[in-house]
Amino acid sequence: MDSLLNATRPPVFCPGCSHERITHTLDQAFHKMGLAGADICMVSDIGCSGLFDTFFNTHALHGLHGRALTYAAGVKLARPELNVVVTMGDGGQGIGGAHLLAACRRNLDLTLLVLNNFNFGMTGGQYSATTPPEAEVGSGFLNRLERPLDIGGVARAAGAPYVVRCSAYRSDLPDVIARAVAFKGFAVVDIWGICPGRFSKRNRLTPKLIEEMLARLPAMEGEVVENRRPEYGELYRQTAAALNPVPEPAAIEPRFAPPGGARxxxxxxxxxxxxxxxxxxxxxxxxxxxxxxxxxxxxxxxxxxxxxxxxxxxxxxxxxxxxxxxxxxxxxxxxxxxxxxxxxxxxxxxxxxxxxxxxxxxxxxxxxxxxxxxxxxxxxxxxxxxxxxxxxxxxxxxxxxxxxxxxxxxxxxxxxxxxxxxxxxxxxxxxxxxxx
Ligand code: SF4
Known part of the structure; x- marks a missing residue:
């Protein structure tokens, strides 16, 4: 099967941006799974990760910042046969974090790829929900006053049945993504990468340093057994099918003449x-x-x-x-x-x-x-x-x-x-x- 990348709109990111690597990796994952473009809906957020839907010859939906999971839920409920893959940045997680919690609690069969590069890259390198407190960013000292969001930890605690936290430079990333897409339920893949355009201009960050940072944290490699449960969409359809059908509204046949003919x-x-x-x-x-x-x-x-x-x-x-x-x-x-x-x-x-x-x-x-x-x-x-x-x-x-x-x-x-x-x-x- 051929690549699903859009030949008329090749991915263009700053040199060395991990998003480009993830774009090609995602294409490889689709290839490994034997998926055609018509089998997939890419739902993207705002920011550099928000460009993903344009790079693939698939169904696509692009919406407001932080809200991609809400659109994705609608797409999946309406078209359960589609593989719905959501790309969001760490900025979008901060803006629409409640939607992440809802998706984890719900367990609809979506795949969320968080392209986590620790800052708002597209808008100038401001601090995001995952910026480390010691990082230098384009928005002053605010990140020093907050704790960064542990996306994987929050997802697990909120009920996500499949959570991966990994580096964008991992050699088996196509398999990691393919397994997440194939998982029947809500899968979160928090992919740590580098934004050379903004973040690493002010901070030293390399693939090796990312590996070391990840090694200091609890491993998150896939299914969260304690959160295992039926997928929401199937449950929804079963439950709805068991309800009594809503009767058609009673038709009213006109039987009388109104007192006047005017409006x-x-x-x-x-x-x-x-x-x-x-x-x-x-x-x-x-x-x-x-x-x-x-x-x-x-x-x-x-x-x-x-x-x-x-x-x-x-x-x-x-x-x-x-x-x-x-x-x-x-x-x-x-x-x-x-x-x-x-x-x-x-x-x-x-x-x-x-x-x-x-x-x-x-x-x-x-x-x-x-x-x-x-x-x-x-x-x-x-x-x-x-x-x-x-x-x-x-x-x-x-x-x-x-x-x-x-x-x-x-x-x-x-x-x-x-x-x-x-x-x-x-x-x-x-x-x-x-x-x-
Ligand atoms: S600003 Fe950062 S995230 Fe955006 S394309 Fe450039 S390097 Fe990549």
């Missing part, structure tokens, strides 16, 4: 706990029962039981390309919090607009027709005001008809909830016009 833009303004979003959903379902298109856009704070809750709805016989509302035809004002949050919506109202105003909720005066409803006097509690307001709309023939609303409630609710909702929308008194 309606509706804003429901309430507070948390008033079930504004549910009422908005029911209004959309009612529109579907009349053959209309519908969109719902919600807005609420992170708080529960306080703060505004808003639902913006468009019901239209025409397709809806944009869910934003510029000029509402109907505003339902059910709580001061929602009204305060959408004060500007009242400025956009025209004489053709309608405001349904719950008693006790102030709204700014304007040209719109106001219809007041005293839910409290009817013994309806605030959590039911939004649903009750749909009953009001249906009784007034605004936007929906009673049969549309009841069909929508039947689509959304069951049992006692449905019975209670039907009783509410049937009994609510519609109130009166205030300024019509």
């Amino acid at each position: 309606e833009e509706v804003i429901m303004l309430g507070s948390a706990g008033q079930r504004i979003i549910t009422a908005g959903e029911i209004l959309c379902l009612a529109a579907l029962h009349a053959g209309l298109n519908a969109t719902q856009k919600n807005d609420y704070d992170i708080t529960v039981l306080r703060g505004p809750s808003i639902s913006e709805l468009i019901l239209s016989p025409e397709p809806i390309d944009f869910s934003g509302i510029a000029q509402p035809s109907l505003v339902v004002a059910l709580a001061p919090e929602g009204v305060a949050r959408r004060r500007k919506a009242f400025e956009a109202l025209s004489s053709g607009s309608v405001v349904i105003q719950a008693a006790g909720v102030e709204v700014a005066p304007g040209p719109a027709r106001i219809h007041r409803v005293d839910f409290k006097a009817q013994g309806i509690k605030p959590p039911d005001w939004a649903l009750a307001s749909l009953g009001v709309l249906a009784k007034l023939g605004l936007v929906i008809r009673p049969e549309m609303l009841e069909a929508a409630l039947g689509s959304r609710l069951r049992g006692a909830s449905l019975a209670g909702a039907l009783e509410l929308v049937r009994r609510v008194a519609p109130g009166q016009w205030a300024n019509a």
Whole structure:
């Protein structure tokens, strides 16, 4: 089998850079494994190691700094038959270290080659997560204040089942890489090399010194027996296959005519706990029962039981390309919090607009027709005001008809909830016009 190196984009690094050696070694490893370009996806990070995806005639993905493992996970889950090989530098490990931990814990079948040369080479030789404290780097003294990251040690501790720490100058590196790629699970190969362009301009580092440094550390040569376990992707597919299939959404056949033929833009303004979003959903379902298109856009704070809750709805016989509302035809004002949050919506109202105003909720005066409803006097509690307001709309023939609303409630609710909702929308008194 031929080399998988891209003849139109030969690897170009600074003279003596260990990345070049690793590029050719990786090609040899693919060759030993008998892999074709279509069998492999190279996922690269940012920096000099980020050039790797361009050097091979394989599938490739190149993304943001420190995030290569996240893309690789997506590729492998979508295309489990591919050999996914990730190249990152020590800089990327520092930036996206949490992704390394996640990959170790997860054990998806990826191969991570860390091209570890103890500095950010491409950007000028700044200190990285693995720079030794005694090294001279282009970013001042900061490396002297930190401990370097032990990539292999962290990977093992986080659950990686296959970890190698080795020199880029090791003679059997093609076999080392081939074994890592063939391993069924997450394999980390922390390859120590030399950046002559930056790091070794200020520091003495040779292949022999790398060997000596590695010899002083615990050996890491492959499988971590205590982390041995099933591969994540297979486990995922087995587990997902055992789940009940998600049913298709129930189709709604239009059975009713809408009260008018025009597009309606509706804003429901309430507070948390008033079930504004549910009422908005029911209004959309009612529109579907009349053959209309519908969109719902919600807005609420992170708080529960306080703060505004808003639902913006468009019901239209025409397709809806944009869910934003510029000029509402109907505003339902059910709580001061929602009204305060959408004060500007009242400025956009025209004489053709309608405001349904719950008693006790102030709204700014304007040209719109106001219809007041005293839910409290009817013994309806605030959590039911939004649903009750749909009953009001249906009784007034605004936007929906009673049969549309009841069909929508039947689509959304069951049992006692449905019975209670039907009783509410049937009994609510519609109130009166205030300024019509
Ligand atoms: S800057 Fe360093 S890592 Fe980058 S190509 Fe040059 S020697 Fe290699």
